[in-house]
Amino acid sequence: MIEADFEVGxxxxxxxxxxDKRVTTHAFLVSRAFGAKAFIIHGDKDxxxxxxxxxxxxxxxxxxxxxxxxxxxxxxxxWRDTGSLIVHLTMYGMPVESVINYxxxxxxxxxxxxxxxxxxxxxxxxxxxxxxxxxxxSEIAALAVFLDRLFQGRELYMQHEKPRFFIVPxxxxxxxxxNPFYKANRFE
Amino acid sequence: MIEADFEVGxxxxxxxxxxDKRVTTHAFLVSRAFGAKAFIIHGDKDxxxxxxxxxxxxxxxxxxxxxxxxxxxxxxxxWRDTGSLIVHLTMYGMPVESVINYxxxxxxxxxxxxxxxxxxxxxxxxxxxxxxxxxxxSEIAALAVFLDRLFQGRELYMQHEKPRFFIVPxxxxxxxxxNPFYKANRFE
Numbered sequence: 001m002i003e004a005d006f007e008v009g010x011x012x013x014x015x016x017x018x019x020d021k022r023v024t025t026h027a028f029l030v031s032r033a034f035g036a037k038a039f040i041i042h043g044d045k046d047x048x049x050x051x052x053x054x055x056x057x058x059x060x061x062x063x064x065x066x067x068x069x070x071x072x073x074x075x076x077x078x079w080r081d082t083g084s085l086i087v088h089l090t091m092y093g094m095p096v097e098s099v100i101n102y103x104x105x106x107x108x109x110x111x112x113x114x115x116x117x118x119x120x121x122x123x124x125x126x127x128x129x130x131x132x133x134x135x136x137x138s139e140i141a142a143l144a145v146f147l148d149r150l151f152q153g154r155e156l157y158m159q160h161e162k163p164r165f166f167i168v169p170x171x172x173x174x175x176x177x178x179n180p181f182y183k184a185n186r187f188e
Numbered sequence: 189m190i191e192a193d194f195e196v197g198x199x200x201x202x203x204x205x206x207x208d209k210r211v212t213t214h215a216f217l218v219s220r221a222f223g224a225k226a227f228i229i230h231g232d233k234d235x236x237x238x239x240x241x242x243x244x245x246x247x248x249x250x251x252x253x254x255x256x257x258x259x260x261x262x263x264x265x266x267w268r269d270t271g272s273l274i275v276h277l278t279m280y281g282m283p284v285e286s287v288i289n290y291x292x293x294x295x296x297x298x299x300x301x302x303x304x305x306x307x308x309x310x311x312x313x314x315x316x317x318x319x320x321x322x323x324x325x326s327e328i329a330a331l332a333v334f335l336d337r338l339f340q341g342r343e344l345y346m347q348h349e350k351p352r353f354f355i356v357p358x359x360x361x362x363x364x365x366x367n368p369f370y371k372a373n374r375f376e
Contacts, residue, residue: 022211026326033323060323094363095344123360132332134343134355135221135248138214141332144325148333156283156321167280167322172311174257174280 006150007108008036009084010143011075013122014115015043027113028053032064034147035155036111039064042072043115061163061179071142074160076110076125084108084125089142090118100149103128111146113139193297194338196224196330197272199263201310202303203231214328215301220252220363223343224299227252230260231303236313248314249367264298264313272296274314277330278306281317288337299334301327310318 010031015024024041028049031039041054045068053066065167069075076086085106103109112122123129147155164182166173192354198219203212203232212232216237220229227241242255273294280342291297300310311317320330335343352370355362 019210021208023214026211026328030329033321033325034329043253056324092358092364094357094359097341097344098357107266123362129358131355131357131358133221133346134242134357135217135348137217137221138328138332140214140221140326140328141218144320144329144333145336148336153285156285158321160323167319169282169286170280170317171282171320171324172317173308174311176280 005107005154006035006152008147009038009040009110010036010149011040011042011069011072011110012115013042013072013112013114013118013139015041015046016115017044017046020115021049023115023140025049027054028066030063030140030144030147032057033155034144035158036064036147039068040067040069040075042069042075050072057176059164061160061166063161073121073125076112076120079108079110082108084110085128086110086112087128087130087146088122088126089125089132089139089146090114090129091131091134091136092123093131095134096130096132096146096149099128103130105149109150111143113143114134115139115166193295194223195323196335196338196359197226197228197258197267197298198224199228199230199257199298199300201230201260201300201306203229203234203292204303205232205234208303209234209237211303213240215235216254217244218328218332218335220245220250221343222332223346224252224335226255228255228257228263228317230252230257230263244273247278247352249348249354251349251360261309261313264300270296272298273316274298274300275316275318275334276300276310276314277320277327277334278302278311278317279319279324281319281350283322284318284320284334284337287316287318293340298336299331301331303327
């Protein structure tokens with residue numbers, strides 16, 4: 001259902017291997033869990049992080065891709081050339097609720113999230129600079145709330161294709177199930 | 189407006205100084221920006237992180253407190269004894285939308301977020317184990333979406349008391365304003 005709706009890419013600017021390892025991983029996990037199709041890392045090439053991310057997809061399902069961008073402006077251009085809207089999440093931008101309906105008219109969206117230092121071009125090449133509160137907080141949280149508004153909460157019920165394990169919601173404790181069809185998938 | 193609604197505390201379990209510095213800071217920033225009243229850190233005592241957090245409050249306003257908990261079960265007991273509901277955010281829990289209306293009946297809520305290893309007690313002492321999707325992602329994102337559902341989006345328009353600086357939303361670029369009344373505040 002979400003699939004037919006929006007094709008979302010997330011471009012993470014300025015990743016630094018040591019400092020940003022966990023934050024970028026969280027951003028990837030949110031991108032996947034909240035329905036993005038592609039996660040693109042700019043900055044340091046971090047093969048270990050990419051590998052971990054792909055392993056998560058193998059274990060928990062879905063088909064989000066993990067990509068590396070050496071030149072983020074080219075990545076933006078590539079997405080724009082294929083009809084995408086470019087959205088930059090920043091505490092300086094316009095309140096999400098004031099622009100989300102315009103954004104929802106597009107079916108392909110590239111969401112740019114920054115690290116510590118975001119180049120000025122990010123503000124200029126984006127069609128929308130969008131804030132999730134005008135307070136300093138977290139690109140991880142901003143991304144989650146943005147995607148939640150974009151998908152209008154439907155991402156919470158998204159099924160991820162071919163998981164190895166899945167979780168059954170439980171009021172107390174942990175219920176983890178093995179997907180009985182997983183083995184078969186391996187031979188596709 | 190949010191103030192009259194809910195008094196929310198966020199309890200971060202198992203903080204580790206080096207590894208969790210940025211993730212815990214993000215969790216604090218989200219707590220503040222999304223309307224929590226107290227942020228309680230359990231695990232390593234991290235005075236530098238606490239100091240940074242308090243400086244953020246001084247700069248951007250608000251009155252969220254930063255506390256340290258040596259014994260998190262005692263913190264839970266203290267909150268419960270003063271009429272709080274205890275909510276634990278976990279990917280194994282019940283979908284947020286299935287329980288949020290029950291949670292909203294309480295006016296004081298302690299939200300527990302974990303790190304890598306969450307003790308089993310967290311599942312048992314909580315009134316609700318709540319999931320924001322049953323997928324692995326980020327306690328920072330889970331906290332943001334949970335508070336967004338709790339406050340029903342009103343946290344996006346929250347004014348933080350006595351900021352030194354504030355941001356004026358802008359479609360492009362950065363507009364940062366000094367609060368002209370800030371100096372006066374210093375002498376209160």
